[in-house]
Amino acid sequence: MPLIRLDKFISERTEFSRSQIKQLAAKGQVTLNGCAVKKSDTKIDPDSDSVSVAGREITAQRFRYILLNKPEGYVCSTNSNDGPSVLELIPPELRTKGLFPAGRLDKDSLGALLVTDDGELAHRMLSPKSHIPKIYIVKLDRPFQNKYIDIFKNGIILADGETCLPAKVRMAENSDKLAFVELIEGKYHQVKRMFAAVGNHVEVLMRISLGGLVLPETLGFGDCIELLHKDVENLFKQQDFEVFCDGFSPVFSAILTNKQL
Ligand code: URA
Numbered sequence: 001m002p003l004i005r006l007d008k009f010i011s012e013r014t015e016f017s018r019s020q021i022k023q024l025a026a027k028g029q030v031t032l033n034g035c036a037v038k039k040s041d042t043k044i045d046p047d048s049d050s051v052s053v054a055g056r057e058i059t060a061q062r063f064r065y066i067l068l069n070k071p072e073g074y075v076c077s078t079n080s081n082d083g084p085s086v087l088e089l090i091p092p093e094l095r096t097k098g099l100f101p102a103g104r105l106d107k108d109s110l111g112a113l114l115v116t117d118d119g120e121l122a123h124r125m126l127s128p129k130s131h132i133p134k135i136y137i138v139k140l141d142r143p144f145q146n147k148y149i150d151i152f153k154n155g156i157i158l159a160d161g162e163t164c165l166p167a168k169v170r171m172a173e174n175s176d177k178l179a180f181v182e183l184i185e186g187k188y189h190q191v192k193r194m195f196a197a198v199g200n201h202v203e204v205l206m207r208i209s210l211g212g213l214v215l216p217e218t219l220g221f222g223d224c225i226e227l228l229h230k231d232v233e234n235l236f237k238q239q240d241f242e243v244f245c246d247g248f249s250p251v252f253s254a255i256l257t258n259k260q261l
Pocket residue numbers: 104105106107109188189190191192193205
């Protein structure tokens with residue numbers, strides 16, 4: 001790749017303007033291959049140089065992919081009066097102009113949310129035909145009942161008569177009020193409505209995987225990590241629900257069990 005100016009490289013991949021980058025560089029917050037670089041017009045090779053702003057590496061890839069651990073109280077929308085947007089949680093050095101949440105979690109839901117500026121990938125992911133399995137862990141108001149397994153498997157009918165595609169559900173090992181659910185579609189408030197249809201109530205809901213992309217347990221609520229394009233392709237990989245639940249970290253179950261409501 002031809003050499004380009006450092007400030008151009010950063011401004012095209014973040015929300016920082018060239019003048020902000022100049023100031024950050026002057027403060028020693030911009031590094032090139034690990035060394036602070038004071039001159040923002042320095043020429044770099046995007047293919048081989050490593051550039052960081054405020055300690056975070058700026059990748060040369062065309063689109064940005066961010067996995068956010070959504071906390072409650074934020075909405076998955078770019079313009080909404082319903083509350084603060086999840087986009088406010090993205091640190092400035094990761095923000096680009098076209099970022100949007102690829103998919104929805106309710107305002108009170110937690111967990112894995114992909115934020116990207118890659119419209120084509122989001123379209124592939126969100127298309128009703130994609131059937132990407134999404135796994136949630138839920139805290140229920142009443143104990144789990146084994147009959148849910150077959151009811152969900154056979155395509156549960158919701159209170160308004162809408163029928164869901166077959167879904168998987170099972171109780172978590174450490175509590176009869178915690179359950180895992182896997183859906184291959186995304187209707188409005190679907191998990192909550194499914195449990196309501198069997199006479200239960202979801203108190204807390206957290207998404208823990210999107211296809212083969214698993215929320216790292218080290219990622220706190222409100223924190224995010226940048227993914228490489230090759231990692232994002234894991235979205236389209238399958239994983240076995242039972243194996244996933246068997247190996248599931250008790251960290252998240254503990255978070256849900258202890259969550260104050
Ligand atoms: N199902 C729900 O009910 N809420 C979510 O946020 C996601 C799935």
